[in-house]
Amino acid sequence: MGFNTQIRKALDDQLPLTRRFVALRGAVERFSPSGFNATFANLETAVGVADPDAWTEAQIVEAAQLLRQSRAHHLQHRALWDDERRVAKAHGIRQPNADEWDWFGHRSWLDRVSYSPRSRYRWVGLAEWVRTNGLSPSPVGPELEDDYRSLLDRLPRSDLAPVGSMLAHYGPFPSPWEPAKVIEIPGRIYNRPLSANEDRALPDRLRLLADAWYSRSHDGYVRQRHLKRLVEAEEHWVVPYVVAALGDYVVEVVEDVEIALRRHGEGGSWHRRAYHHFAANNYDFIELVRQRATSYHHCYYTASYSRDGVIRPVYPAFVALDRLTEADHYRHLYRVVAD
Numbered sequence: 001m002g003f004n005t006q007i008r009k010a011l012d013d014q015l016p017l018t019r020r021f022v023a024l025r026g027a028v029e030r031f032s033p034s035g036f037n038a039t040f041a042n043l044e045t046a047v048g049v050a051d052p053d054a055w056t057e058a059q060i061v062e063a064a065q066l067l068r069q070s071r072a073h074h075l076q077h078r079a080l081w082d083d084e085r086r087v088a089k090a091h092g093i094r095q096p097n098a099d100e101w102d103w104f105g106h107r108s109w110l111d112r113v114s115y116s117p118r119s120r121y122r123w124v125g126l127a128e129w130v131r132t133n134g135l136s137p138s139p140v141g142p143e144l145e146d147d148y149r150s151l152l153d154r155l156p157r158s159d160l161a162p163v164g165s166m167l168a169h170y171g172p173f174p175s176p177w178e179p180a181k182v183i184e185i186p187g188r189i190y191n192r193p194l195s196a197n198e199d200r201a202l203p204d205r206l207r208l209l210a211d212a213w214y215s216r217s218h219d220g221y222v223r224q225r226h227l228k229r230l231v232e233a234e235e236h237w238v239v240p241y242v243v244a245a246l247g248d249y250v251v252e253v254v255e256d257v258e259i260a261l262r263r264h265g266e267g268g269s270w271h272r273r274a275y276h277h278f279a280a281n282n283y284d285f286i287e288l289v290r291q292r293a294t295s296y297h298h299c300y301y302t303a304s305y306s307r308d309g310v311i312r313p314v315y316p317a318f319v320a321l322d323r324l325t326e327a328d329h330y331r332h333l334y335r336v337v338a339d
Helices: 003-011 017-030 036-047 057-090 098-105 126-132 142-154 196-201 204-214 220-230 236-247 251-264 270-281 283-301 316-324
Strands: 121-124 163-170 181-188 334-337
Touching: 003 017, 003 057, 017 036, 017 057, 036 057, 126 163, 142 204, 163 236, 163 270, 163 283, 181 236, 204 220, 204 236, 220 236, 220 251, 236 251, 236 270, 236 283, 236 316, 251 270, 251 283, 251 316, 270 283, 270 316, 283 316
Parallel strands: none
Antiparallel strands: 121 334, 163 181
16 A cells, blocks of 8 residues: 555544554655654654554544655655756756755655645745744743743843844754744843852742853853853753853853863763754754854964864864764754745
């Protein structure tokens, strides 16, 4: 039986649940761009399966619809590739270049299927995805909004508003049922630093939020002090703040972050998993940080650090970023409905 027949059986409420589950597995056998096990595991994650042996009817229906929608996008993507190759061949370009192969090879899975039921899509970056969906990200995730407002009431006031921003998302892969948790990290903030007494008076949760906020301070000493605590936290929303610090122009700040990430990044640690996961799903963010690190190294630190480590030690931001992306075999971009 073909893919569409298996999907129809998986969605047929007249069949026993076990038969529908077998049909779903049959559909994955016929469309598994990540391999059968990885594709099926992605489906389990997407529909919230806690026990692989206890799928519900609703989960089977969601998984079948998601798989069918993903395959349709994959086939559309393949058709675009074929059309572009025909045009290129007509102009005498017989072989795809590296960028074309990259475009073709990294965009086929759920990735994570648009948050709209319509079927015409184009590929965009996170900033455009945020604008298209009418989002207004804050510096913290949606689960921390109340704590963030409470912190703002307790922070010293500033006459200057934050300047600049960086977009990132964290947490599970986006899906039609759980959109990405997008945050907008301030470029620089100008609040007076907290005194020792003010810092001690904060509850632990607010102190962690304050560490993130002051990691973007205009004062390098303040950034360094708060980042030393922030990098110890095992919170997914913290990760982009720590990674952003690798693009700092103060090398002492960068060194502290690199050393802490190396210390926490051994084996199967939480930091290793969380930071690699973030890097794999925020390619544009990582590249922006890498470009900033490259610029500051070139402007200020070539006499002390190198890019390859042949004569001088490698600039610490490059060490940390290379380690974060060593398992990055793919890029996750965002899809929106085309006009």
